[in-house]
Amino acid sequence: MARLLGIICCVVLTGSAYAQQPKNSGSGSIQSYEYQLVTEGIDIPWGMTWLDKKTILVSDRKGELRIISNGVLLNEKVTGLPELRAEGQGGLLDVAVDPNYAQNNLIYFSYSGLEGEGQGAHTSVVRAKLQDFKLTEQSVIFEAGPNTTKGQHYGSRLTFDKQGYLYISSGDRGNRDVNPQRLDRDAGKIHRINGDGSIPKDNPFVAQKDANPSIFSYGHRNPQGMAMHPVTGDIWTHEHGPKGGDEINIIRKGANYGWPVISFGVNYSGSSFTELTAKEGMEQPQWYWVPSIAPSGMTFVTSDIYPDWKGKIIVGSLKFAYLVALELEGDKVLSQEILFPDIGRVRNVKQGADGYLYVATDGAGIFKIVPSK
Template sequence: MKILFLKIYLLTSIIFSCDQPKKNIELETPKKINYTYKLVVDSLDIPWGLSFINKNDFLITEKLGFMYRVKNGKKYQIQGLPPVYVRGQGGLLDVAVSPKFKETNEIYFTVSTEVDSYNDFDIPSESQTFDNYMKNTLVQDGLNTIRKKYPFVFKETFRDFVETFGEELINKRDPIEKFQLFLDVNYYPDIKNQYDLRRIEQINKRINQILMSGEGESKSEKDKLKSELRDIQSRYSFIPQNGKRKRKGGHTALYMAKLVDFELKNLKMIYKGDYNTKKGQHWGSRIAFDNKGHIFFSIGDRGNRDVNPQNLSRDGGKIYRLNLDGSIPDDNPFFGLPESRKAIYSYGHRNPQGMVYNKYTNKIWTHEHGPMGGDEINIIKPGKNYGWPIITYGINYSGTIITDKTSMEGMEQPLYYWVPSIAPSGMAFSNSDIYPEWKNNLFVGSLKFQYVEMLSFNNKGEVIKRSKILENIGRVRNVVEGPEGYLYVSVVGKGIFKILPKT
């Protein structure tokens, strides 16, 4: 008898000590509705991102490639965006106003891009290096002028340019103007990447200095600089084929820019996922900031779950952390690991489209789309593996099993998971006193069931209650807490709603 009790004790203690995430807490519809809502921005197609400069001034992205600034109730379209690669779930994604916006006017946004991955580039053969090519083929003065201004443009771009404008060019007074136009039309404005331009100027200056003063002992420095130059050049390797650019797919990129009235200036790509793929799935992406000068963002597994999420040398299926200037913090968890992408902060994710900074715990919270079943809420810890696709609570869309494992040592368990999937997008805490009963609750948009889900926690941080807010509002793409503490909800095909407490 004693032994039986002991067994029961042991068994129960094992069951309860296993840190199983909560699931299938019943979804409640509140009987008393203490809120109302009003439409503050109408006529939006797929309003992906929303970020506030102040209470009367905010930015919205639309997936098809438009960014708006809504100032005192008026909607203005923002100019100067890079080309957006709209494909499947990809397009213009999240936008985030820098925490230092007042001083810097900087904003960040994530976007699906077709820009080539620099790792993807095949280096020209010995006999046909960039320099040789330039010497041998670009004899016209005009082209040499262009080369001085655009030393990082690759030969294919020049070839294409010459083929298009060759004869005209010889008589043209300002080839730079023409070339600029050609790039803008045919390629990407990334060519204006300010950082690269500055660096190239510096390198060229230094190389010239070295050449002027005789190579001598500075030869190794010159070689190093040249190889850096080539590195930069290779990032701009646009390879058109027969006049029609061969499409190689794309990946998610993070940009920063200065917002001057209604225009983006100093556009700078500060991170880009590798390697490009034509898959239409799982680009992410959301952006959040902590209080220590970091920016976090997500990229989904890009439809290649067996290769990307568990591989630290490839992008996709990761949460990333950068400094606000775009540099990589040297205390990132994989900073010292050879072959790894140093911006990675956590991995093993599927498609995170919700991310918020928890002010009380100073942690980044995310949620992600699972396959059929198995959407998750995760608290992000540095260097941790969140398990996709080795462990999951979901199954394939065809009903077949992905893995029979829902947990494994060394892999993080979600704080909560949804079966069936609600298709979560957007995530916000209510930190204010505007909705007294909602304080410290988490709000998640549901694309699939067309409502906002409110999750309440006990003091251990476990989900204890789920309630339906804004039932049947439409496909909810985003939930954001504004600067005054009001909650804003972006709904597909409708616009942005502001939730107001009932008085």
Template sequence: MRILVFLLVTLACSFVFAQKKELNLEAELVVDGIAVGWGMDWLPSGDLLITERSGTLYLWDGQALNEIEGVPAVKSKGQGGLLDVKVHPDFNTNSWIYLSFSRPMTGGEATTAVVRGELRGNKLVDIAEVFRAEPALSTNHHYGSRLVFDKDGYLYVSVGDRGKRDENPQALNNHCGKIHRINDDGSVPQDNPFVGNPIAMQTIYSYGHRNPQGLAIHPETGALWEHEHGPKGGDELNVIQPRKNYGWPVISYGVNYSGTKFTELTAKEGMLQPEVYWVPSIAPSGMDFVTSDKYGALKGDLLIGSLKFGYLHRCDLEGGKVVKEEKFLEGIGRVRSVRQGPDGFVYFTVEGKGVMRLIVQN
């Protein structure tokens, strides 16, 4: 009996050690020929939708890369273009997919918009706009714009401050520098935090954001996690709560690109602190939680792409808090989108390369 207990304890310890040992992660190219793959999502069939920022939506069926017709015109300039893509949770019934993009407006202006369309074969039809950020501006950066559905079917849309930090993020009478929550048809949920406020945009869920390019739902708690670009330093990882103010630009851990300060404050009453902030900036873009068993100790953690330094950034979570951070695949290139696929593998896009799959080498 003692020998059996000893063997069981030894096996358990060996398993824990194996789970904690350093992972040998590599990347393999799955889809090439895509310059800036901004967003990805999967159809129930397993086919992969990929947005290319210049304005093309692709479908990868495992063999061929096909272009989807019917995509709306985009303003592909600066940080603008065709941005995220999201498949409706009930796609098998309605065939809906959603696209966020920089919509060209009159006078050379543009804004962040979201459309819904029915995917029929290789064509998008019956397109309807479900969200448009106001005001439209002539700037060509800080559009956001990630899309994510929660378990209740609400669609969250991130919108950047469009480079107007002193006018937009702290004001409720515009859509910029905010996280928005809408129904799948674009209507406003009646329990949105600013419903009934006569000066507020009714879709606002949280505010005080700079340029949020990461949204993900925690698989266990259902909480909405977000990351956003800071200026020079001060990139943030946040857990989003309704009606809360995340501080930009009143509080920040960053400075102007010239090195001068725009605020002396890193904290203020009534403004939430980030879960993590990065100085220097890593330029985060895209993220997802790892829920599969394919990556051992990474299960339950958050993977984030780094544009600036070109790697996958791991946030090790315990009890809903980040307890450790780690870098993988340093030098791989500008990681733009990170998603776990239905097969349990993590996929990510690298600018100038295409879509890559994260694999474990034994």
């Protein structure tokens, strides 16, 4: 666990993009980077995944699934999406491809679905085949419950691990005092399922009465970033705190991450809801932010295109409209560096199949980070 307020790096304006000069670690020369616009035309690009090195599948929260091919946003939209509730923070959310997509054409997407019990919506996940611009052979493989008419905290990131298990983040749906700590409710959890929606036999609560078997960890507020560590295979997440207390966590089987019993944040009014930042039996974050940065999207850098960032985590900030690069030593976060101030409200950041970093922003477009010439 650690915290650092961060230092804004020197940036200079170069045409329509900012150049970013990383700090020299003393291990050789450093490289400058800039961001270039790939496309506009997607209001809130919530999820991004790659069908191949030249084709990006992007979800627009308002309820559209779009394709970017060779850097061009295609006019034709993917058809066949299920009914969803595009209100508040809900809508069409994350999207991921099957580990064997090249052979089976399977994709997965999460959304504020109406399938669960009760009025309103909750986080649902569909598996389908993508053929041309049509979704076929659809099946709902996950439906969180119970539903609620509240419009916030769907969580909803999707990530596969090295064994092919699918992890799904579900926010507390605005009911912090009930959902996160109850194992008979899906909200405020990280779930793990097989690609067909069945439950892995070694999930931690499979044999526990009155516990939902898909739950892998609990005590989460609103995880909107999730990625697999490329070396260890661990699943890392970040989640929104209230006012302060955004966290980065490594997801452990059956672990309780404490929300709302422990937190480094306070109510939005500034009043306190807990005096505890630690408690026996509850996990401590690898990193936390005070004040909040409102993190959304995260990726591990493995590409040789970015020698100065290789091995780091890149996280987006909705609140401050920048990227954060986190230095790691094993499973410890040592420090942070702020990149590209004012790039826009970062909804997602991913390393693409072509090795480049892509940054999706609300309203401003999708950008690619490239070495400066």
